[in-house]
Amino acid sequence: MLRSLHLEGVGPADRLDLELGERLNVLTGDNGLGKSFVLEVAWWALTGTWTDRPVLPQPGKEESARISGEAEPGTSSGQFESKYERVAQQWRDRFDRDMSVGLVSTPAGIDVPSWVQDTAPVLYIRTNGAYSLWDPHRQNLPTNSPKFYPLVRFPLNPIPYLFEENQIWNGLRRDEKPFCNGLVQDWVTWQLEAAGGDENHPFHLLCRVLDQLSHPEEKMTPGKPVRLYLDDVRKFPTIELPYGTIPIVHASAGMKRILELSYLIAWSWSEHVQASRLISWKPSDRIVVLIEEPETHLHPRWQRHIVPALLGALSGLAPSMRAQVLLTTHSPLVLASMEPHFKPARDKLFVFELDGADVTVRELPWAKRGDAIGWLTSPVFGLEQGRSIEAERAIEAAEALMRGETNALPEGLRTEEEIHRELVRLLPDQDRFWPRWIVRRERAGA
Known part of the structure; x- marks a missing residue:
């Protein structure tokens, strides 16, 4: 650290x-x-x-x-x-x-x-x-x-x-040895192994991490693996969503990022614990x-x-x-x-x-x-503001006019009527700037 x-x-x-x-x-x-x-x-x-x-x-x-x-x-x-x-x-x-x-x-x-x-x-x-x-x-x-x-x-x-992103999904090899099986294979393998009820299994860690990283109103929970393609004999994980069950490879870009992050955390920590056991070291607490x-x-x-x-x-x-x-x-x-x-x-x-x-x-x-x-x-x-550049420019011109700084007004916003037309075009009815501007207009008799 x-x-x-x-x-x-x-x-x-x-x-x-x-x-x-x-x-x-x-x-x-x-x-x-x-x-x-x-x-x-x-x-x-x-x-x-x-x-x-x-x-x-x-x-x-x-x-x-x-x-x-x-x-x-x-x-x-x-x-x-x-x-x-x-x-x-x-x-x-x-x-x-x-x-x-x-x-x-x-x-x-x-x-x-x-x-x-x-x-x-x-x-x-x-x-x-x-x-x-x-x-x-x-x-x-x-x-x-x-x-x-x-x-x-x-x-x-x-x-x-x-x-690379593809290797997170399909595995990483080095010198012909598999260092990581990838999200697709590990998920399905873990899911089948975890059916035995071992609460310390990596699949349960994956489920907990996925549950935490998913949005509370759109929880992603594992569904039943399915075969999808003629030229790929693997079964693919699925996720249960409020509107149905979808294979993870068909998930949205945002959901795939959450899936990748959840898998990476679960896989890396599970492998760290497993490696520590194999070499008789204590797992890290950091x-x-x-x-x-x-x-x-x-x-x-x-x-x-x-x-x-x-x-x-x-x-x-x-x-x-x-x-x-x-x-x-x-x-x-x-x-x-x-x-x-x-x-x-x-x-x-x-x-x-x-x-x-x-x-x-x-x-x-x-x-x-x-x-x-x-x-x-x-x-x-x-x-200066959380509006569009054009709306910010119009409001700054209106505020300069209210302060009497007419020499600094930009082209196209040099009169009160030009500024008002631009404000009407750009600002919603509920914009918090309207009360100040309306009061100013009423006092000026406009």
Whole structure:
């Protein structure tokens, strides 16, 4: 779990400093200012790997660029700092450390650093349908042979599981070995196995997570698997909805995102527990989730449900589970949905802004805004109004006229009648601006 992240000479800002909350961290702001970039660097800080190519220093700052920060001991072991190595075009190994310190002999007869056993799984959910999982409990670690510790250093860099959207559904293989069977096969297999009544079975975890992430008025519950195609002999899961039963492959884009997220959480945690049992390690009591725009594809009713539901689903994975979430969002409804759940002692809100040609990041004190319009017109999003650009322009002209600032009126809105015609064209009858304007017109005898 990350406590802080500091970037210098890398990314859109010359310097960026984030002191992170232990539970929820919300990153918002305009497009192109580095929110997703921060999630990518956070993934590297936690895992020592990149989901694609490494990020690059700013031109001319290759020698001074650095990524540093602090992680909770047991997640990725304390403070870290990495510089860019130009010849290798790589950042210095994130996990290059003294492997002879704190070695623990496990029941399986393997000597490993004690912090490795406590490492938390990390999930990364992207808007492009890609998913990533890093879980050292599922990696092959060095055996108890001196050859693995010839001097003092051994870089631990477990390979992450990187899924494209199709692989989440149909499985992921590596060196001809199945690392993940995929949503379709696992769901059906789990469902048949769970008929025996084992409450700890992954299928029951999947059902609980799906129940939490589904909207309360449109619950998705598993139905009976069905055969669908002539050229595909698999049976496909179905979901029961208020209006009927549908195969999951025919679900809407928003529902598929919820299905994928539910499966990824259930699969990754079940596999973590299974791997821990196989190597005689204790399962982690922590998990880190990085997620881009959880509102993607979701109707506003689902947008104001998803983040509280995600926090609940993660905390329910184990009795003492501690989850840290870093998310980006452009949705005022997502922020409004957090008002009953945001805990300033454990959660943080960051706003990425453009100040001239400089990108800055501010931590904003949490304040309730009341509704989506309140969030749209808050410093988080910075809009003057929650209306169309044309309606905002007409109202600003009307307000300037009421203040007597007639010299600043734009073309086409320079007289009271021009402004009134535009307001009538653009504003609904119940708009809250009408009483002010009508009173002004009546006083002027119009």
